[in-house]
Amino acid sequence: MSKQAILKLDDKEYTFDTIEGVENEKAVDFRTLRSVSGYISYDEGYGNTGSCQSEITYIDGEVGILRYRGIPIDQLAEKSDFIDSAYLIIYGELPSEEQRISFSKELIKNTNIDTRMIRQFESFPAGAHPMSILTSMMGSLSSYYPELSTNDRALDLENFDRSAASAISKVMTVAALSHRISHGLPVNYPKKGFGFAENFLHLMFSNPHDEYHAPKEVAEALDLILLLHADHEQNCSTSTVRMVASSGANLFASITAGICALWGPLHGGANMAVIKMLEEIHAEGDDGSRFIEQAKSGTSGKRLMGFGHRVYKNFDPRAKIIGQACERLFAVLGVDDPCLDIARNLEQAALKDDYFISRNLYPNVDFYSGIMMRAIGIPLDMFTVMFAIGRMSGWVANWHEVATQPKGKINRPRQIYQGPALRDYVPMDQRG
Secondary structure (H helix, E strand, O other), X not given: OOOEEEEEEOOEEEEEEEEEOOOOXXXXXXXXXXXXXXXXXXXXXXXXXXXXXXOOEEEEOOOOEXXXXXXXXHHHHHHOOHHHHHXXXXXXXXXXXXXXXXXXXXXXXXXXXXXXXXXXXXXOOOOOOHHHHHHHHHHHHHHXXXXXXXXXXXXXXXXXXXXXXXXXXXXXXXXXXXXXXXXXXXXXXXXXXXXXXXXXHHHHHOEOOEOOOOOHHHHXXXXXXXXXXXXXXXXXXXXXXXXXXXXXXXXXXXXXXXXXXXXXXXXXXXXXXXXXXXXXXXXXXXXXXXXHHHHHHOOOOOOOOOEOXXXXXXXXXXXXXXXXXXXXXXXXXXXXXXXXXXXXXXHHHHHHOHHHHXXXXXXXXXXXXXXXXXXXXXXXXXXXXXXXXXHHHHHHHHHHHHHOOOOOOOOOOOOOOOXXXXXXXXXXXXXX
């Protein structure tokens, strides 16, 4: 029997059940609060509100834990790859060899897009932001593949395997084409013999007479970036996907809403902010030392981007993994980039400085992913797009979790109204 919580309001006591997760997360079940008391709970930003019970991802930010379906992120990063982890996140278990082959074939089969979409791509003006193109094109998938996006929940679930594979593979193709079209470059098409990350790099960088073959280490680095971003519990974009899915909307509509949420600079733009910071430091002729002192002063307006995390009060577990991968990649590529040298200086200074240590301002995954993507050659305006490619499997899994709830309700938060009280309409000739 669960513990109970007692809330006293207006000299009355109300009893509520509690809910406990498998990792001892505790919540008070306030679903009946308004009906029994007339009150609602107020929690701006939902930082202390559980919006769902999920089986997908577990985070303990106090001690730096991240697990996909119970498996620690460091084990997946070491022994798995993006395709394995995507299957795990969506279907709940790591794939058998047969399931892996079948899933990979489904991804390859759905990588190409309807040829009519190319004309739609070409209608965007030169210089259009890749995220703008991505949101438009992913939203249009419902038009080109109506059999996968009926808004009939039973039919959409019946076609889930294909629509899930389409979302994961087509976002890669659409993302690369977004870059090519926005820069006036000719369109590339996927190659069946390439792996997921390798194919994306081909789509991005191949030219008519110079086909790009990604070095093994570069493809592995990109695969790791995608794996580490595959899901991250109820963040802004994932919560948006679940909100839209709760209305009965199909998978393509729901994930497009997630992409729109990700576009916000407070969510998907963190690794872009890291690179912009490094470029500004370099432009000022600083090696990072002066910037560190300015950031510590609290009066300069300088902020150390890519350090600290809203969820992780300890070290971001993804940062440890990607930080090591970053050094391996640099060693292989032999990159000579002053911004990367500044990044190393900032990292080492912050890890040794009591000011940052006492405030738990450790490098997070955005710090390293930004400089890794820069080293790989991913343009800055594509950073958030890359985030969307990685996060797609998590969005798909969360949509499916909502869609399969036997008694799902449309999400409908309440509010505390603070506008004018009841007042009469004032005719135009009497307005001051």
